[in-house]
Amino acid sequence: MADTARRPEPRYGTRPTMKDVAARAGVGLKTVSRVVNGEQGVTPDTERRVQEAIDALGFRRNDSARVLRKGRTASIGLVLEDLADPFYGPLNRAVEEVARAHGALLINGSSAEDPDREQELALALCARRVDGLIVIPAGCDHRYLEPEIKAGVATVFVDRPAGRIDADAVLSDSFGGARSGTAHLIAHGHRRIGFVGDLPRIHTASERLRGYRTAMAEADLAIDDAWVSLGTTAPDRVREAVTAMLAAPEPVTAIFAGNNRVTVTAVRVLAAHHRPVALVGFDDIELADLLDPGVTVIAQDAAALGRTAAERLFHRLDGAADAPSRVVLPTRLIARGSGEIPPPADG
């Protein structure tokens, strides 16, 4: 107590350096460095003295300085769409686990589906000299990353491919998934099937639409323009779109929902609707099995997406210099009831 009163607290933000530790232990700077990094060639006695000084001073190595000298930061960046979206949680976590296994930290941020923000964030990460970058693209033009990639920032795109540059990508089979989901509805007797998707500039959204169109064409079914609605996944927008499809003179008897956000809103609208309408959603959602009817979905493995992308990234960091690759992971149809509802007898 008296001690505290007499001697001023160490200035905030001032931390002991290796030099301070060296002075206190009565050794050279390099010896401290050796001890801190567990290098060979230090007498047990010297080591003990250094360690005491470290503890007494509360020293912790400044990795910023270390990075500057060594050139690698042992950190990777992840740009995703929204940290709060449950779909990206497992992906994020999977990337983290791989990074951790390689001794790297993860810096991440949300683009909020805004291309400018994506670029701002990705370039900020490059300025921090992350060793590698994993990007879930919001934009369609990634030429802004070319100098960075050339300079050695390993870059892998996940969930959606890069635009206008050639780069590694790890994707889910959006086309195939949407095609099989739509075919599933057709197999259950539906002819008028609606498609509610995300913004058309988003690669996954357009691929899923293409899958839907393909399945319809394969069954020789024409598509009425009124059955297709693309736009943001804001609940109001989706609610309106679904409601309109159901209120038409010849209403759709089934709906294919383009992603998890859309599915959730579609479930809400259909629950309040006066007659059963079939539904298949892209992406699995929690508790989907407990709803009545259970929600039939095209599930993708978000964790596998993240893990595969991160592994590819570290493979590159380990020196792999092969041509950019594109990995496509399969999706899986999980039938739970909503996708097996038949069309009305009079439909």
Place this chain on the structure above:
Amino acid sequence: MADTARRPEPRYGTRPTMKDVAARAGVGLKTVSRVVNGEQGVTPDTERRVQEAIDALGFRRNDSARVLRKGRTASIGLVLEDLADPFYGPLNRAVEEVARAHGALLINGSSAEDPDREQELALALCARRVDGLIVIPAGCDHRYLEPEIKAGVATVFVDRPAGRIDADAVLSDSFGGARSGTAHLIAHGHRRIGFVGDLPRIHTASERLRGYRTAMAEADLAIDDAWVSLGTTAPDRVREAVTAMLAAPEPVTAIFAGNNRVTVTAVRVLAAHHRPVALVGFDDIELADLLDPGVTVIAQDAAALGRTAAERLFHRLDGAADAPSRVVLPTRLIARGSGEIPPPADG
């Protein structure tokens, strides 16, 4: 093409520096620094020349070096339990938004509810010299952070308080929420109420248990040991606990679930049970309103938790040196049906 063949590609990982830019533009180093940082006092003509050199060389400022010189990294660390847990998504995102508004990046990682991993992660972030740290504690002893805090790392704990040190904390009212949720079940006629919670060493878990006990005591209801189960939130463990409570000779007629993970599993078990059992869960869960019955919950505002903690952090970084504070955010009971199921007439 011929050009590529003749001149070797720039070595991977070698990037131009301000010195290179200066040489190319024929100006001094400091002038480049001025242009890069948008400082005053550069002739438009000089600026243009520098900018041309920057573009030609693909220069990007190395923030690692900048950090070393300036002392602040403009980044904060967030240690949470699991990036994949939907409860932490909105919290994470809220922290990110505040950080972004202050020009800071977010480095985050999962402790996986392991105190050692929490410590390892937090100290790694300190070594990176994050300006501040937001921690959702897994452990109960945070004295390991004392030297860091003394050295100027602003630290705020969120969701759970720090152990054995005095530090800022932002919490939800776990005690009050659990108490009112239990009281809600009592008000609907229940006398034998089960409590299924998380590991007792977790502060929120013990507080919620205390709330449950208090509500029971206030209604003069004794608690049978068999009605209380604490442990991990692993589905198997929870399933077993709930099943046991329902299979007892005098089974519980209602269950209070201690968090979102527990609630989800409890809903599954109850859905398969032969008679209706009331349920109130802590934390809201998606689609809870669409289940039959809807799940009555004690909702907490995860985004507000994150936002408040981050604001507190930046307040400290702006120099606030007042005593550590504890903020407790209210919870809200949302009645949806499951919590209003009466006990069986013969019960």
Place this chain on the structure above:
DNA sequence: GTGAAAGCGCTAACAG
């Protein structure tokens, strides 16, 4: 086994 000196790329402080 140990330490002194140089330098990573940048910014702060001061000259010109």
Place this chain on the structure above:
DNA sequence: CTGTTAGCGCTTTCAC
């Protein structure tokens, strides 16, 4: 308006 010098805290190199 522009440039030079020093140094942030560490690792690398090389000498002792």
